[in-house]
Amino acid sequence: METDKSKIGTFIFNRSVQGAFYQLITLGLVALGIYYIVTNTARNMLERGLASGFHFLGVESQFDIGMTLIEYSPTSTYFDSFIVGLLNTLLVAGIGILFATIIGFTVGIMRLSSNWLIAKIAETYVEILRNIPLLLQIFFWYFAVLRALPKPKQSLELYDSFFLNNRGLFIPDTVFGEGSSIIFYLLWLTIIISIGIFIWAKRRQNRTGERFPAFYVSIALILGTFLISLAATGFPVSFEYPELKGFNFKGGVKLIPELVALTFALAMYTASFIAEVVRGGIMAVSKGQTEAAKSVGLKQNLILRLIIIPQALRVIVPPLTNQYLNLTKNSSLAAAIAYPDLVLVFAGTALMQTGQAIEIIGMVMGVYLFLSLFTSLIMNLFNRFMKVDGER
Amino acid sequence: MNTMRITFLGLVCSVLMLPAAFAGTLDTVKSQGFFNCGVSQGVPGFSNPDENGNWSGIDVDVCRAVSAAIFGDPDKVKYVPLTAKERFTALQAGEIDVLSRNTTWTLSRDAQIGLEFAGVNFYDGQGFMVRKDSGISSAMELDGASVCTNLGTTTELNMADFFRANSMAYEPVVFEKADEVVNAYDEGRCDTYTTDKSGLAAQRTKLADPDAHVVLPETISKEPLGPVVREGDGDWADVVRWSLNAMIEAEEFGLTQSNAKTECALTSNPVVARLCGKEGGTGAGLNLGDSWSYDIVTMVGNYGDVYEKHVGENTPVGLARAGSPNASYKNGGVLYAPPAR
Numbered sequence: 001m002e003t004d005k006s007k008i009g010t011f012i013f014n015r016s017v018q019g020a021f022y023q024l025i026t027l028g029l030v031a032l033g034i035y036y037i038v039t040n041t042a043r044n045m046l047e048r049g050l051a052s053g054f055h056f057l058g059v060e061s062q063f064d065i066g067m068t069l070i071e072y073s074p075t076s077t078y079f080d081s082f083i084v085g086l087l088n089t090l091l092v093a094g095i096g097i098l099f100a101t102i103i104g105f106t107v108g109i110m111r112l113s114s115n116w117l118i119a120k121i122a123e124t125y126v127e128i129l130r131n132i133p134l135l136l137q138i139f140f141w142y143f144a145v146l147r148a149l150p151k152p153k154q155s156l157e158l159y160d161s162f163f164l165n166n167r168g169l170f171i172p173d174t175v176f177g178e179g180s181s182i183i184f185y186l187l188w189l190t191i192i193i194s195i196g197i198f199i200w201a202k203r204r205q206n207r208t209g210e211r212f213p214a215f216y217v218s219i220a221l222i223l224g225t226f227l228i229s230l231a232a233t234g235f236p237v238s239f240e241y242p243e244l245k246g247f248n249f250k251g252g253v254k255l256i257p258e259l260v261a262l263t264f265a266l267a268m269y270t271a272s273f274i275a276e277v278v279r280g281g282i283m284a285v286s287k288g289q290t291e292a293a294k295s296v297g298l299k300q301n302l303i304l305r306l307i308i309i310p311q312a313l314r315v316i317v318p319p320l321t322n323q324y325l326n327l328t329k330n331s332s333l334a335a336a337i338a339y340p341d342l343v344l345v346f347a348g349t350a351l352m353q354t355g356q357a358i359e360i361i362g363m364v365m366g367v368y369l370f371l372s373l374f375t376s377l378i379m380n381l382f383n384r385f386m387k388v389d390g391e392r
Numbered sequence: 393m394n395t396m397r398i399t400f401l402g403l404v405c406s407v408l409m410l411p412a413a414f415a416g417t418l419d420t421v422k423s424q425g426f427f428n429c430g431v432s433q434g435v436p437g438f439s440n441p442d443e444n445g446n447w448s449g450i451d452v453d454v455c456r457a458v459s460a461a462i463f464g465d466p467d468k469v470k471y472v473p474l475t476a477k478e479r480f481t482a483l484q485a486g487e488i489d490v491l492s493r494n495t496t497w498t499l500s501r502d503a504q505i506g507l508e509f510a511g512v513n514f515y516d517g518q519g520f521m522v523r524k525d526s527g528i529s530s531a532m533e534l535d536g537a538s539v540c541t542n543l544g545t546t547t548e549l550n551m552a553d554f555f556r557a558n559s560m561a562y563e564p565v566v567f568e569k570a571d572e573v574v575n576a577y578d579e580g581r582c583d584t585y586t587t588d589k590s591g592l593a594a595q596r597t598k599l600a601d602p603d604a605h606v607v608l609p610e611t612i613s614k615e616p617l618g619p620v621v622r623e624g625d626g627d628w629a630d631v632v633r634w635s636l637n638a639m640i641e642a643e644e645f646g647l648t649q650s651n652a653k654t655e656c657a658l659t660s661n662p663v664v665a666r667l668c669g670k671e672g673g674t675g676a677g678l679n680l681g682d683s684w685s686y687d688i689v690t691m692v693g694n695y696g697d698v699y700e701k702h703v704g705e706n707t708p709v710g711l712a713r714a715g716s717p718n719a720s721y722k723n724g725g726v727l728y729a730p731p732a733r
Contacts, residue, residue, distance in 0.1 A: 047624055050484065050506040064552045064564045074552040146579040166580050167538055167563075246536040247583045248563065257581070258565075335543070338567045338576065344543065348477055348568065352544035355505030357481055 041358065056354045057082070063349055065340045067256055078350050085345035086367060092263055092341060093328040093371070099267035100327060101320075104274025111279050122275065129272035135333055137269055142261035142337040149257070152248055161241050161252075169255040170242035177236035183229045190225045194218035258339035262331070270327045274320060281316035282308060313386045321379035325372045332368075342367060417489055417621070417628035418462075418679060426468040429455035430488035433473045433570060436594040437702045437709035438494050438514075447471045451492040453698045454513055454619045457635040458490060460691040461684040475568055477544035480505055483622055490632055491620040494588065496546045501620075508625075510632040512618040513695075515717035515726060517611035518550050519589040521596065524606050526583065531610035535560040540582035543568045547587050550613040574598050584608075588615045590703065590711060597708045631678055638685040640729035642667055642694035644720060649693035656686065666733055674732060685732060695727065696720075 011017060045052050057079040064074055069087040072080055110122035129137070146166050150156060155165040163170040176183075194214075201214040230237070242252030285308050293303040334341035335348060342364055351360045421427040431439035431451060439449040456466035472488050483491045484506055494516070495501075497509040520539075522528045531554070541547050543566050555562045565582055567573045574595050577585040585592065589607060596602045619636065621629045642648070645664050647655055656668035666672040667685045675682040692698065699718065703709045711718075719725025 045506075051504045062552060063548050064555075064562070066564045066566065074556055143575065143579060146576065146581050151580055247534075248536050248538060250536070335568045336572065338540075338565045338572070340566070344566065344568070348543045349548055349566065352477055352480070353500070353549065355480060355501070357484075 051356060052359070054359055056356055061350065063353065065345055067259065067340050078354065081350050082346050082363065085340065085342035088340055089331055089342040092259065092266070092331045092334065092339065095263050096266040096270065096327050096331065097324050099263065100270040100274055103267060103271035105278050107271060107275035108278025111275060112282060126272045126275050129269055134265065134269050134330055135336060138262060138265040138333055138337055141265045142258065145257050145261050152244060163242055163249055166257065167248050168257050169260065170249045170252050172239040172241045173251070173253045175238050175240050177238060179233050180236040182233060183226065186225050186229045187222070190222045194221060258337050261337060262334050262339045266327050266330060270323050273323050277316055277319045277323065281312040284315045285311045310386065314383070317379055317383040317386065321376055324375050324379070328371050328375065329368060417625050418631060421462065421489060426470055427489040428470045428472050428487065430472050430474045430479055430482055430491040430493055432493045433475060435494060435570065435591060436597050437707060438590070438594060439492070448702065450513060450698050450702045451494060453692050454492045454636055455490055457639055457688045457692045458632055460687040461631065461635045461680055464681070464683065464687050466691045476542050477568060480507060483507065483620060489621070494591065494617045495620050496615045497618055498546060506623045507620050508623045508629050510619045510621055510629055511636045512616040513636055514590060514617040516588040516590045516615035516617050518547055518586060518613040518615060519592055519611055520584045520586045520608045521592045521605050522584045522608060524604055528608070531608045531612065532558065534562065534584060536562065537583040538563040538565055538581065540565045540567070540573050540577045540585045541587060542570055542573055546613070546615065551586055554612045570595065593709050593711055627679065631680065634678060634732060635688060637729040638667065638688050638732055639695040639698065640727055641732050642685070642689045643696040644722070647689055647694060649689060649697045652686065652689045672733060
């Protein structure tokens with residue numbers, strides 16, 4: 001008996017057993033909490049006559065959306081409106097990230113310039129833009145843009161094919177006729193060949209030290225093949241020009257002012273943060289690296305490209321990822337200026353018409369979560385690729 | 393807008409977390425000494441705050457009437473300004489007890505979203521406003537127009553129906569807040585602004601030059617607007633419903649805010665005596681004091697008083713009542729309250 005008791009004692013007072021015990025209790029409480037929330041919600045919804053479930057996704061939406069990247073009409077389903085909103089969000093986030101990166105890198109490098117004026121301009125940009133709330137900036141650009149632009153009938157025009165007014169920017173649409181598919185096949189083919197050339201050139205340089213102008217050769221190859229194939233197939237490309245009909249322009253491609261203002265505001269705002277990230281990254285590369293590079297006789301632009309940037313990127317990429325995520329999430333401010341993004345269309349109109357808040361907000365949260373995780377994944381892969389061998 | 397999203401998620405979460413069973417709204421309201429009334433963010437004549445933050449308008453007066461009926465004081469109300477998008481969730485989540493925010497009574501809202509409509513305090517219909525210099529005189533000339541409107545409203549669906557039924561193209565430009573719609577229309581983003589005609593009349597007063605705009609003659613929908621409560625609490629719905637009905641019936645029998653005191657002292661008409669709380673004990677069934685309807689009329693006014701004060705022809709909103717559906721059924725309108733007895 002005595003030994004049994006001490007056995008139980010050692011078992012109870014064993015650290016890992018105690019740890020497991022508390023973890024089990026916590027897990028149980030969390031599960032109980034979730035169970036309570038789910039059943040309580042279901043009961044509350046039933047009591048109040050709230051519809052639930054995802055059947056509404058297959059029902060006709062009966063509303064219109066101002067800008068759609070796919071075919072959409074009031075007879076399309078709520079699920080279609082979800083896709084329309086999602087694509088519009090992706091569009092604004094994609095373009096926003098592209099421009100924010102370009103502006104951000106430019107301004108960040110400008111801030112490090114030894115030229116006093118350039119450095120101060122960049123500093124002013126950063127300090128002003130990152131310290132004003134984004135929503136105000138979106139309103140500013142939207143209403144500034146609207147007020148500055150003329151009415152459709154007094155549109156600003158360029159060569160009778162580009163029109164700018166307070167309904168948007170109208171540009172000619174390219175229409176590819178029959179027989180144009182071969183051109184695209186050739187385009188893809190030359191792009192793949194170019195990638196091959198890059199890999200080959202790099203390997204050859206590593207082996208023999210000889211350099212090959214891969215960039216210029218690829219550009220010449222792609223453009224040359226494109227133009228020759230165009231000529232050979234007899235230019236099966238035509239343009240559809242926008243035309244003023246009634247209230248607005250019809251035909252061509254239309255960029256609505258909401259898209260322009262939102263992308264602009266998001267890109268400018270996020271760029272101010274990216275500029276600081278870039279500046280920090282470059283400054284993190286020790287001065288000795290530059291001096292060493294100079295002492296082996298590398299030119300200034302090669303020092304930047306081969307020594308500074310690869311090392312700086314390792315510092316830049318993780319916080320840069322955060323900025324990309326912020327931009328994507330901030331794009332939900334679109335609702336304020338009528339850009340039909342996921343939040344406005346699906347968590348707005350569709351939610352109001354169906355009243356199914358929990359399902360719809362859940363789907364929208366899922367989308368933003370997925371987009372964020374996906375962006376992180378891509379950036380982590382990129383970061384791993386950029387890592388110097390043997391580094392932690 | 394991030395705060396917007398956070399509040400919104402908060403609302404959704406509060407639906408999740410609400411206790412499984414809860415006391416009737418009327419008891420809760422009585423014990424806490426006030427109730428929450430959801431209103432718009434500013435529609436002149438319907439629900440609009442002045443410089444001191446005091447709310448007024450015919451939608452506000454429905455809440456004041458409910459407050460007068462329960463507490464004998466029209467000001468035991470906390471006003472919660474809501475966007476069209478937030479309003480139903482706020483009601484479902486218990487953040488407000490009455491939604492009086494020019495809300496259209498429709499089947500899907502009544503049956504699907506867990507709402508109960510307590511009546512109609514304004515019969516409206518959707519219309520279009522355009523600039524006078526556009527030369528447009530009919531909604532049928534709007535083919536290809538850019539149309540500004542509000543998110544989360546029946547307006548959005550009606551305009552889709554209207555343009556589809558008449559095979560016309562249009563570009564919807566949908567904003568979350570009413571002020572942004574007005575602003576964008578004023579800046580020329582849209583050729584036309586569409587919402588309920590009363591809303592057009594009200595929002596027009598906010599435009600830079602109200603006289604440069606005209607409301608087109610077509611009415612493209614029925615919009616019965618009225619107060620809304622949560623489904624499943626009949627006692628509370630009754631209080632709101634009969635507060636509104638009492639205002640309408642008081643007008644029908646000539647009981648106004650200014651003459652109620654003397655009329656009630658002199659009257660020999662049993663209907664008026666009931667409205668005055670002298671006969672019939674109408675308060676008992678509603679769990680209110682017998683002077684509930686008398687308090688509404690003396691403290692807030694009858695329907696006609698309220699209408700003329702906030703949206704009548706002598707106000708900036710300037711909606712003529714005669715000849716509109718909002719006239720009493722005796723004058724050719726459709727305003728008709730069941731008897732308060």
